[in-house]
Amino acid sequence: MTQQLEDLVDVVRGPVGPEQVRAAARLMSLLEDDPDQVHRLRRIAADTRPALVVGVTGPPGAGKSTLTDALVTCARKRDKARRIGVIAVDPSSPFSGGAVLGDRVRMMRHATDESIFIRSLATRGHLGGVSRGARGVIAVMRLLGCEIILVETVGVGQSEIEVAQLADIVVIVLAPGQGDGVQLLKAGLMEIGDLFIVNKADRDGAGLLNRQLTSALQMGLGKRATPGHFPSGAPAVLMASATEQQGIDEIMGYLEQRAEAGVS
Protein backbone atom coordinates (compact mmCIF):
# COMPACT_ATOMS: atom_id res chain seq x y z
CA MET A 1 0.00 0.00 0.00
CA THR A 2 2.78 2.43 0.95
CA GLN A 3 4.78 1.52 -2.11
CA GLN A 4 1.75 1.91 -4.31
CA LEU A 5 1.08 5.35 -2.85
CA GLU A 6 4.69 6.40 -3.37
CA ASP A 7 4.75 5.09 -6.92
CA LEU A 8 1.60 6.99 -7.76
CA VAL A 9 2.96 10.18 -6.18
CA ASP A 10 6.06 9.86 -8.35
CA VAL A 11 3.98 9.71 -11.51
CA VAL A 12 1.76 12.60 -10.40
CA ARG A 13 4.87 14.69 -9.80
CA GLY A 14 6.14 13.73 -13.23
CA PRO A 15 5.39 15.17 -16.66
CA VAL A 16 1.93 16.37 -17.58
CA GLY A 17 0.04 13.81 -19.67
CA PRO A 18 -2.40 10.87 -19.64
CA GLU A 19 -0.22 8.86 -17.24
CA GLN A 20 -0.21 11.68 -14.74
CA VAL A 21 -4.00 11.99 -14.90
CA ARG A 22 -4.50 8.27 -14.44
CA ALA A 23 -2.09 8.15 -11.51
CA ALA A 24 -3.73 11.17 -9.88
CA ALA A 25 -7.16 9.58 -10.26
CA ARG A 26 -5.94 6.31 -8.76
CA LEU A 27 -4.24 8.14 -5.93
CA MET A 28 -7.51 9.93 -5.21
CA SER A 29 -9.31 6.58 -5.04
CA LEU A 30 -6.70 5.14 -2.73
CA LEU A 31 -7.05 8.08 -0.37
CA GLU A 32 -10.83 8.10 -0.62
CA ASP A 33 -11.00 4.46 0.39
CA ASP A 34 -8.46 4.87 3.18
CA PRO A 35 -8.54 8.51 4.32
CA ASP A 36 -5.91 7.96 7.01
CA GLN A 37 -3.30 7.65 4.24
CA VAL A 38 -3.51 11.41 3.69
CA HIS A 39 -0.96 11.88 6.47
CA ARG A 40 1.49 9.68 4.61
CA LEU A 41 0.91 11.65 1.44
CA ARG A 42 1.51 14.93 3.20
CA ARG A 43 4.79 13.61 4.61
CA ILE A 44 6.20 12.50 1.28
CA ALA A 45 4.81 15.42 -0.68
CA ALA A 46 5.36 18.28 1.71
CA ASP A 47 6.54 20.56 -1.05
CA THR A 48 3.21 20.99 -2.81
CA ARG A 49 2.21 24.47 -3.82
CA PRO A 50 -0.58 26.23 -1.94
CA ALA A 51 -3.97 26.38 -3.54
CA LEU A 52 -7.06 28.42 -2.88
CA VAL A 53 -9.80 26.08 -1.72
CA VAL A 54 -13.25 27.51 -2.32
CA GLY A 55 -16.24 25.79 -0.76
CA VAL A 56 -19.50 26.12 -2.70
CA THR A 57 -22.47 25.18 -0.58
CA GLY A 58 -26.15 25.87 -0.15
CA PRO A 59 -29.55 24.19 -0.14
CA PRO A 60 -30.48 21.60 -2.74
CA GLY A 61 -31.49 23.12 -6.04
CA ALA A 62 -29.93 26.53 -5.42
CA GLY A 63 -27.68 26.10 -8.47
CA LYS A 64 -24.34 25.11 -6.95
CA SER A 65 -23.22 22.88 -9.82
CA THR A 66 -24.27 25.30 -12.50
CA LEU A 67 -22.55 28.13 -10.65
CA THR A 68 -19.39 26.05 -10.13
CA ASP A 69 -19.37 25.30 -13.84
CA ALA A 70 -19.72 29.00 -14.65
CA LEU A 71 -16.91 29.89 -12.21
CA VAL A 72 -14.61 27.32 -13.79
CA THR A 73 -15.32 28.76 -17.23
CA CYS A 74 -14.65 32.26 -15.94
CA ALA A 75 -11.44 31.27 -14.14
CA ARG A 76 -10.28 29.61 -17.32
CA LYS A 77 -10.81 32.71 -19.40
CA ARG A 78 -9.05 34.94 -16.90
CA ASP A 79 -5.95 32.76 -16.76
CA LYS A 80 -5.50 30.09 -19.39
CA ALA A 81 -2.42 28.60 -17.79
CA ARG A 82 -3.84 27.92 -14.39
CA ARG A 83 -4.85 24.45 -13.35
CA ILE A 84 -8.23 24.11 -11.64
CA GLY A 85 -9.65 21.29 -9.55
CA VAL A 86 -13.32 20.62 -8.83
CA ILE A 87 -14.68 18.23 -6.24
CA ALA A 88 -18.40 17.55 -6.48
CA VAL A 89 -20.08 15.68 -3.65
CA ASP A 90 -23.42 13.90 -3.82
CA PRO A 91 -25.15 11.81 -1.18
CA SER A 92 -24.89 8.04 -0.93
CA SER A 93 -28.14 6.17 -0.49
CA PRO A 94 -28.65 5.29 3.17
CA PHE A 95 -30.34 2.09 2.00
CA SER A 96 -28.03 0.65 -0.62
CA GLY A 97 -24.81 2.58 -0.08
CA GLY A 98 -24.78 3.42 -3.76
CA ALA A 99 -25.03 6.86 -5.28
CA VAL A 100 -25.81 8.73 -8.45
CA LEU A 101 -23.16 11.40 -8.80
CA GLY A 102 -24.87 13.95 -10.97
CA ASP A 103 -22.86 17.14 -10.60
CA ARG A 104 -20.26 16.47 -13.26
CA VAL A 105 -23.04 16.27 -15.83
CA ARG A 106 -23.39 20.05 -15.54
CA MET A 107 -19.68 20.61 -16.19
CA MET A 108 -19.13 18.33 -19.15
CA ARG A 109 -17.93 21.13 -21.40
CA HIS A 110 -14.72 21.06 -19.37
CA ALA A 111 -14.27 17.30 -19.67
CA THR A 112 -11.53 17.42 -22.28
CA ASP A 113 -9.75 20.50 -20.89
CA GLU A 114 -6.43 19.16 -19.66
CA SER A 115 -6.09 21.92 -17.09
CA ILE A 116 -9.33 21.09 -15.32
CA PHE A 117 -9.63 18.03 -13.10
CA ILE A 118 -13.12 17.13 -11.90
CA ARG A 119 -13.74 14.43 -9.33
CA SER A 120 -17.14 13.28 -8.07
CA LEU A 121 -17.37 11.89 -4.55
CA ALA A 122 -20.17 10.14 -2.72
CA THR A 123 -20.66 10.92 0.95
CA ARG A 124 -20.52 7.18 1.83
CA GLY A 125 -22.65 7.75 4.88
CA HIS A 126 -20.62 10.65 6.16
CA LEU A 127 -22.68 13.55 7.45
CA GLY A 128 -21.47 17.14 7.34
CA GLY A 129 -22.00 17.89 3.68
CA VAL A 130 -18.69 16.73 2.25
CA SER A 131 -17.03 13.30 2.45
CA ARG A 132 -14.12 11.76 4.31
CA GLY A 133 -12.32 11.39 1.03
CA ALA A 134 -12.32 15.09 0.22
CA ARG A 135 -9.13 15.96 2.09
CA GLY A 136 -7.21 13.33 0.16
CA VAL A 137 -8.56 14.52 -3.16
CA ILE A 138 -7.67 18.11 -2.29
CA ALA A 139 -4.13 16.96 -1.43
CA VAL A 140 -3.76 15.23 -4.80
CA MET A 141 -5.11 18.26 -6.63
CA ARG A 142 -2.50 20.40 -4.89
CA LEU A 143 0.13 17.91 -5.97
CA LEU A 144 -1.14 18.25 -9.54
CA GLY A 145 -0.54 21.97 -9.29
CA CYS A 146 -4.13 23.12 -9.08
CA GLU A 147 -4.17 26.76 -8.04
CA ILE A 148 -7.88 26.89 -7.38
CA ILE A 149 -9.87 23.98 -5.97
CA LEU A 150 -13.64 24.29 -5.87
CA VAL A 151 -15.41 21.96 -3.46
CA GLU A 152 -19.10 21.66 -4.14
CA THR A 153 -20.98 20.10 -1.25
CA VAL A 154 -24.22 18.16 -1.27
CA GLY A 155 -27.38 20.21 -1.02
CA VAL A 156 -27.24 21.16 2.63
CA GLY A 157 -29.68 22.14 5.31
CA GLN A 158 -28.67 24.32 8.19
CA SER A 159 -26.20 22.14 10.02
CA GLU A 160 -23.91 20.61 7.41
CA ILE A 161 -21.03 23.04 7.70
CA GLU A 162 -18.01 20.78 7.43
CA VAL A 163 -16.94 22.59 4.27
CA ALA A 164 -15.86 25.52 6.45
CA GLN A 165 -13.05 23.36 7.84
CA LEU A 166 -11.82 22.36 4.40
CA ALA A 167 -12.08 25.64 2.54
CA ASP A 168 -10.28 28.94 2.65
CA ILE A 169 -13.36 30.76 1.40
CA VAL A 170 -16.94 29.58 1.71
CA VAL A 171 -19.47 30.68 -0.88
CA ILE A 172 -23.11 30.17 0.06
CA VAL A 173 -25.46 29.83 -2.90
CA LEU A 174 -29.08 30.67 -2.28
CA ALA A 175 -32.04 30.99 -4.60
CA PRO A 176 -35.27 32.93 -4.18
CA GLY A 177 -38.27 31.14 -2.79
CA GLN A 178 -36.47 29.10 -0.18
CA GLY A 179 -37.53 30.95 2.96
CA ASP A 180 -37.74 34.37 4.48
CA GLY A 181 -35.87 36.65 6.83
CA VAL A 182 -36.56 34.49 9.86
CA GLN A 183 -35.00 31.54 8.07
CA LEU A 184 -31.85 33.61 7.70
CA LEU A 185 -31.70 34.23 11.46
CA LYS A 186 -31.11 30.56 12.07
CA ALA A 187 -27.69 29.26 12.94
CA GLY A 188 -25.31 27.21 10.89
CA LEU A 189 -25.02 28.11 7.26
CA MET A 190 -25.27 31.85 7.87
CA GLU A 191 -22.27 31.65 10.20
CA ILE A 192 -19.80 30.10 7.77
CA GLY A 193 -20.27 32.16 4.64
CA ASP A 194 -17.65 34.55 3.32
CA LEU A 195 -19.69 35.37 0.25
CA PHE A 196 -23.41 34.96 -0.30
CA ILE A 197 -24.76 34.54 -3.78
CA VAL A 198 -28.36 35.19 -4.68
CA ASN A 199 -28.51 32.88 -7.67
CA LYS A 200 -31.34 32.74 -10.21
CA ALA A 201 -31.35 36.53 -9.98
CA ASP A 202 -33.77 36.68 -12.87
CA ARG A 203 -36.54 35.14 -10.76
CA ASP A 204 -39.17 36.79 -8.57
CA GLY A 205 -38.03 37.30 -5.04
CA ALA A 206 -34.34 37.68 -5.83
CA GLY A 207 -34.26 41.34 -4.88
CA LEU A 208 -36.09 40.64 -1.64
CA LEU A 209 -33.70 37.83 -0.72
CA ASN A 210 -30.79 40.15 -1.40
CA ARG A 211 -32.22 42.77 0.95
CA GLN A 212 -32.97 40.22 3.66
CA LEU A 213 -29.48 38.76 3.44
CA THR A 214 -27.80 42.13 3.49
CA SER A 215 -29.88 43.18 6.46
CA ALA A 216 -29.09 39.96 8.34
CA LEU A 217 -25.37 40.40 7.75
CA GLN A 218 -25.47 44.04 8.76
CA MET A 219 -27.08 42.96 12.00
CA GLY A 220 -24.00 40.88 12.63
CA LEU A 221 -25.58 37.50 12.02
CA GLY A 222 -22.75 36.35 9.78
CA LYS A 223 -19.35 34.86 10.54
CA ARG A 224 -18.05 35.95 13.90
CA ALA A 225 -14.33 36.24 13.30
CA THR A 226 -14.22 37.63 9.80
CA PRO A 227 -17.68 38.62 8.65
CA GLY A 228 -18.17 38.45 4.93
CA HIS A 229 -17.79 42.01 3.76
CA PHE A 230 -16.45 43.84 0.75
CA PRO A 231 -13.58 46.29 1.19
CA SER A 232 -16.18 49.04 1.14
CA GLY A 233 -17.67 47.57 4.29
CA ALA A 234 -20.83 46.35 2.62
CA PRO A 235 -21.91 42.78 3.38
CA ALA A 236 -20.65 40.33 0.77
CA VAL A 237 -23.83 39.58 -1.10
CA LEU A 238 -23.84 39.29 -4.87
CA MET A 239 -26.59 38.67 -7.36
CA ALA A 240 -25.94 36.13 -10.07
CA SER A 241 -27.57 34.01 -12.66
CA ALA A 242 -25.38 31.04 -13.45
CA THR A 243 -27.49 30.05 -16.42
CA GLU A 244 -27.50 33.58 -17.83
CA GLN A 245 -23.80 34.10 -17.07
CA GLN A 246 -24.53 37.15 -14.94
CA GLY A 247 -22.50 38.19 -11.92
CA ILE A 248 -19.88 35.49 -12.48
CA ASP A 249 -17.02 37.89 -13.17
CA GLU A 250 -17.79 39.76 -9.97
CA ILE A 251 -17.70 36.56 -7.94
CA MET A 252 -14.41 35.52 -9.53
CA GLY A 253 -13.00 38.98 -8.90
CA TYR A 254 -13.88 38.73 -5.21
CA LEU A 255 -12.28 35.26 -4.93
CA GLU A 256 -9.08 36.40 -6.62
CA GLN A 257 -8.93 39.49 -4.45
CA ARG A 258 -9.30 37.38 -1.29
CA ALA A 259 -6.63 35.02 -2.61
CA GLU A 260 -4.21 37.87 -3.13
CA ALA A 261 -4.96 39.25 0.32
CA GLY A 262 -3.54 35.99 1.58
CA VAL A 263 -6.38 33.80 2.75
CA SER A 264 -5.06 30.59 4.23
Added chain:
Amino acid sequence: MISQSNHEQGAGADAATRPRESRALGLVQHKRPGGRPRILIGKPGLDGHDRGAKYVAHILRDAGFEVIYTGIRRTPEQIVSSAIQEDVDAIGLSLLSGAHNLLFAKVIELLRQQGADDIVVFGGGTIPDADQIALKQLGVAAVFTPGTPAQTIVETIQQLLIPAKCSA
Protein backbone atom coordinates in the same frame (compact mmCIF):
# COMPACT_ATOMS: atom_id res chain seq x y z
CA MET B 1 -38.54 -5.83 -9.02
CA ILE B 2 -35.94 -3.43 -7.75
CA SER B 3 -37.15 -3.39 -4.15
CA GLN B 4 -37.42 -7.15 -4.26
CA SER B 5 -33.80 -7.51 -5.30
CA ASN B 6 -32.74 -5.10 -2.54
CA HIS B 7 -34.59 -7.17 0.02
CA GLU B 8 -32.97 -10.36 -1.23
CA GLN B 9 -29.60 -8.72 -0.81
CA GLY B 10 -30.48 -7.81 2.74
CA ALA B 11 -30.48 -4.12 2.13
CA GLY B 12 -34.12 -3.67 3.01
CA ALA B 13 -34.92 -5.21 6.37
CA ASP B 14 -31.87 -4.33 8.39
CA ALA B 15 -30.84 -1.18 6.53
CA ALA B 16 -32.09 0.98 9.34
CA THR B 17 -30.06 -0.80 12.00
CA ARG B 18 -26.80 -1.12 10.11
CA PRO B 19 -24.29 1.65 10.86
CA ARG B 20 -24.10 3.96 7.91
CA GLU B 21 -20.41 3.94 7.22
CA SER B 22 -20.10 0.18 7.11
CA ARG B 23 -22.84 -0.36 4.65
CA ALA B 24 -20.81 -2.73 2.53
CA LEU B 25 -23.46 -5.05 1.26
CA GLY B 26 -20.98 -7.60 0.02
CA LEU B 27 -22.19 -6.96 -3.48
CA VAL B 28 -18.99 -6.58 -5.38
CA GLN B 29 -15.69 -7.46 -3.84
CA HIS B 30 -13.83 -4.40 -4.93
CA LYS B 31 -10.20 -4.65 -5.87
CA ARG B 32 -9.43 -2.08 -3.18
CA PRO B 33 -10.47 -2.84 0.42
CA GLY B 34 -12.90 -0.17 1.53
CA GLY B 35 -13.57 0.75 -2.06
CA ARG B 36 -16.87 1.03 -3.85
CA PRO B 37 -17.37 0.09 -7.48
CA ARG B 38 -17.71 3.18 -9.66
CA ILE B 39 -19.39 3.19 -13.03
CA LEU B 40 -19.72 5.97 -15.56
CA ILE B 41 -22.91 6.01 -17.61
CA GLY B 42 -23.18 8.19 -20.66
CA LYS B 43 -24.71 8.60 -24.05
CA PRO B 44 -22.29 9.26 -26.85
CA GLY B 45 -23.40 10.71 -30.14
CA LEU B 46 -26.52 12.59 -30.97
CA ASP B 47 -29.41 10.62 -29.57
CA GLY B 48 -31.22 12.17 -26.64
CA HIS B 49 -33.33 9.26 -25.39
CA ASP B 50 -31.95 9.00 -21.90
CA ARG B 51 -34.65 7.06 -20.10
CA GLY B 52 -32.76 3.79 -20.42
CA ALA B 53 -29.51 5.32 -19.22
CA LYS B 54 -31.21 6.89 -16.22
CA TYR B 55 -32.95 3.62 -15.45
CA VAL B 56 -29.66 1.72 -15.42
CA ALA B 57 -28.04 4.45 -13.29
CA HIS B 58 -30.87 4.06 -10.83
CA ILE B 59 -30.76 0.27 -10.55
CA LEU B 60 -27.00 0.31 -10.19
CA ARG B 61 -27.31 2.83 -7.38
CA ASP B 62 -29.83 0.55 -5.70
CA ALA B 63 -27.33 -2.29 -6.01
CA GLY B 64 -24.66 -0.26 -4.20
CA PHE B 65 -22.66 1.16 -7.07
CA GLU B 66 -21.47 4.75 -7.32
CA VAL B 67 -22.69 5.93 -10.71
CA ILE B 68 -21.28 8.97 -12.42
CA TYR B 69 -24.01 10.04 -14.80
CA THR B 70 -22.70 12.14 -17.65
CA GLY B 71 -25.83 12.81 -19.67
CA ILE B 72 -26.59 12.96 -23.35
CA ARG B 73 -24.76 14.05 -26.50
CA ARG B 74 -21.27 13.43 -25.27
CA THR B 75 -18.24 12.77 -27.40
CA PRO B 76 -16.15 9.65 -26.87
CA GLU B 77 -13.33 11.99 -25.79
CA GLN B 78 -15.48 13.56 -23.05
CA ILE B 79 -16.61 10.16 -21.84
CA VAL B 80 -13.13 8.64 -21.70
CA SER B 81 -11.56 11.70 -20.10
CA SER B 82 -14.27 11.73 -17.42
CA ALA B 83 -13.94 7.99 -16.82
CA ILE B 84 -10.22 8.30 -16.21
CA GLN B 85 -10.52 11.28 -13.86
CA GLU B 86 -13.22 9.47 -11.93
CA ASP B 87 -11.16 6.24 -11.86
CA VAL B 88 -14.20 4.16 -12.72
CA ASP B 89 -14.25 0.38 -12.94
CA ALA B 90 -16.62 0.35 -15.89
CA ILE B 91 -18.22 2.53 -18.53
CA GLY B 92 -21.78 1.94 -19.66
CA LEU B 93 -22.72 3.47 -22.99
CA SER B 94 -26.33 3.87 -24.00
CA LEU B 95 -26.99 4.13 -27.71
CA LEU B 96 -30.23 4.14 -29.61
CA SER B 97 -29.02 6.05 -32.65
CA GLY B 98 -27.57 3.21 -34.68
CA ALA B 99 -24.07 4.62 -34.40
CA HIS B 100 -22.93 1.98 -31.91
CA ASN B 101 -20.28 0.31 -34.02
CA LEU B 102 -18.44 3.54 -34.60
CA LEU B 103 -18.81 5.02 -31.14
CA PHE B 104 -17.98 1.92 -29.12
CA ALA B 105 -14.87 1.42 -31.22
CA LYS B 106 -13.84 5.01 -30.63
CA VAL B 107 -14.27 4.77 -26.87
CA ILE B 108 -12.31 1.53 -26.68
CA GLU B 109 -9.56 2.97 -28.84
CA LEU B 110 -9.27 6.09 -26.66
CA LEU B 111 -9.11 3.98 -23.49
CA ARG B 112 -6.31 1.97 -25.00
CA GLN B 113 -4.40 5.09 -26.07
CA GLN B 114 -4.59 6.55 -22.59
CA GLY B 115 -3.49 3.40 -20.84
CA ALA B 116 -6.93 2.72 -19.40
CA ASP B 117 -8.06 -0.39 -21.22
CA ASP B 118 -8.59 -2.19 -17.93
CA ILE B 119 -11.82 -0.22 -17.61
CA VAL B 120 -14.68 -2.58 -18.53
CA VAL B 121 -16.99 -1.32 -21.27
CA PHE B 122 -20.60 -2.41 -21.55
CA GLY B 123 -23.49 -1.06 -23.52
CA GLY B 124 -27.20 -0.77 -23.81
CA GLY B 125 -29.71 0.14 -26.44
CA THR B 126 -31.15 -0.98 -29.72
CA ILE B 127 -28.23 -3.05 -30.92
CA PRO B 128 -28.92 -5.90 -33.36
CA ASP B 129 -27.62 -9.39 -32.51
CA ALA B 130 -25.19 -9.43 -35.40
CA ASP B 131 -23.63 -6.18 -34.25
CA GLN B 132 -23.41 -7.43 -30.67
CA ILE B 133 -21.06 -10.17 -31.82
CA ALA B 134 -18.82 -7.64 -33.51
CA LEU B 135 -18.89 -5.41 -30.45
CA LYS B 136 -17.86 -8.28 -28.20
CA GLN B 137 -14.92 -8.93 -30.47
CA LEU B 138 -13.95 -5.26 -30.13
CA GLY B 139 -13.85 -5.68 -26.39
CA VAL B 140 -17.33 -4.68 -25.26
CA ALA B 141 -17.98 -6.97 -22.29
CA ALA B 142 -21.77 -7.02 -22.36
CA VAL B 143 -24.69 -5.56 -24.26
CA PHE B 144 -28.11 -5.07 -22.69
CA THR B 145 -30.98 -4.63 -25.09
CA PRO B 146 -34.32 -3.06 -24.10
CA GLY B 147 -36.32 -5.34 -21.86
CA THR B 148 -33.35 -6.91 -20.09
CA PRO B 149 -34.41 -7.41 -16.46
CA ALA B 150 -32.73 -5.21 -13.85
CA GLN B 151 -31.51 -8.29 -11.99
CA THR B 152 -29.70 -9.54 -15.08
CA ILE B 153 -28.01 -6.21 -15.67
CA VAL B 154 -26.82 -5.90 -12.08
CA GLU B 155 -25.59 -9.49 -11.82
CA THR B 156 -23.79 -9.37 -15.14
CA ILE B 157 -21.97 -6.19 -14.18
CA GLN B 158 -21.09 -7.60 -10.76
CA GLN B 159 -19.60 -10.63 -12.48
CA LEU B 160 -17.59 -8.47 -14.85
CA LEU B 161 -16.07 -6.53 -11.98
CA ILE B 162 -15.02 -9.46 -9.80
CA PRO B 163 -11.35 -8.76 -8.93
CA ALA B 164 -10.09 -12.09 -10.25
CA LYS B 165 -11.26 -11.04 -13.67
CA CYS B 166 -9.77 -7.55 -13.53
CA SER B 167 -6.27 -7.10 -14.85
CA ALA B 168 -4.02 -5.74 -12.10
